[in-house]
Amino acid sequence: MTTIIDGKAIAAGLREKIAGAAADIKAKHGVTPALAVVLVGEDPASQVYVRNKHAATEKAGMRSIEHKLPETTSEADVVALVRKLNGDEEVDGILVQLPLPEHISSDRVINEIHPDKDVDGLTEANAGRLILGKDGLIPCTPQGSVILAKTVTENLSGLHAVVVGRSILVGKPLAMLLLAENCTVTIAHSRTKDLAAVCREADILCAAVGVPRLIKGSWVKKGAIVIDVGINRIEEDGKTRLVGDVDYDGAQDRAGAITPVPGGVGPMTIACLLRNTVIAAARRRGLGAVDV
Numbered sequence: 001m002t003t004i005i006d007g008k009a010i011a012a013g014l015r016e017k018i019a020g021a022a023a024d025i026k027a028k029h030g031v032t033p034a035l036a037v038v039l040v041g042e043d044p045a046s047q048v049y050v051r052n053k054h055a056a057t058e059k060a061g062m063r064s065i066e067h068k069l070p071e072t073t074s075e076a077d078v079v080a081l082v083r084k085l086n087g088d089e090e091v092d093g094i095l096v097q098l099p100l101p102e103h104i105s106s107d108r109v110i111n112e113i114h115p116d117k118d119v120d121g122l123t124e125a126n127a128g129r130l131i132l133g134k135d136g137l138i139p140c141t142p143q144g145s146v147i148l149a150k151t152v153t154e155n156l157s158g159l160h161a162v163v164v165g166r167s168i169l170v171g172k173p174l175a176m177l178l179l180a181e182n183c184t185v186t187i188a189h190s191r192t193k194d195l196a197a198v199c200r201e202a203d204i205l206c207a208a209v210g211v212p213r214l215i216k217g218s219w220v221k222k223g224a225i226v227i228d229v230g231i232n233r234i235e236e237d238g239k240t241r242l243v244g245d246v247d248y249d250g251a252q253d254r255a256g257a258i259t260p261v262p263g264g265v266g267p268m269t270i271a272c273l274l275r276n277t278v279i280a281a282a283r284r285r286g287l288g289a290v291d292v
């Protein structure tokens, strides 16, 4: 029997827990954790993401502060806003929605965010902390992926994890997190020879590639945990469909557990953003550990 990992339900449970932690902080310390989101320009997908993040933040009982800036805003002005938010005692988390317009360096802007408020976990400081095994803020999608894998088997120690993809946003941090769980980790990418053979070795197979259904069912070891991070929009049978990087129908029979697309890793990303916000609030305000 294959377990279908219900990311939607797991994310909903996590969000409830986070709402409880936020309410607790409010009751004990009179503080409402606050997330500031910076959106530059009119990118329609980014506008949807920011709207969803705003609604989810408020639903979890936290403050959502939106800064919408015109497409023509200079890099210096975005940096100035980030610096202002860094210094704002009321703001616990700062998220700069990517992509930024072409004339602005996202690298420059992201690294202006104070690491303790970097709820996307994308600053060099937090990447370094992750590699060094120090407390930091962990990128949301990799964090959500590991939480999902651990719903299948709490102890991942000794398992062979194969991560296909080595992006800064997903693949690399995901590999580091699995290493921290004591997995034996292989990172595969576009230059990997015989990707099929590498995938067949995986007890945990994570796909973060961006190529629809690249990973075939026959590449999945029997009983493996398959975490499909991919979100690809394709036209099929005259319809627009969202599919993952794994051939779900082919893999479903062989996997021990698998995340669907949509409804797998996707919903975990916002839940982990809220988790990071409540953790950041508790840490930087010295309120002690939060159980989320």
Ligand code: NDP
Pocket (backbone or CB within 6 Å): 141, 164, 165, 166, 167, 168, 169, 170, 171, 188, 189, 190, 191, 192, 195, 208, 209, 210, 211, 214, 229, 230, 231, 232, 265, 266, 269
């Ligand atoms: P990137 O494009 O930044 O990275 C893709 C990685 O896949 C690269 O490391 C690349 O290798 C590798 N790759 C590309 N083609 C192949 C191939 N044929 N064989 C093996 N490896 C290959 O993508 P992201 O990491 O940002 O995103 C990956 C996927 O995850 C996308 O579908 C994206 O939409 C989705 N995503 C989902 C999120 C969610 O919330 N669920 C959040 C973020 C992303 P190389 O380095 O050699 O070029």
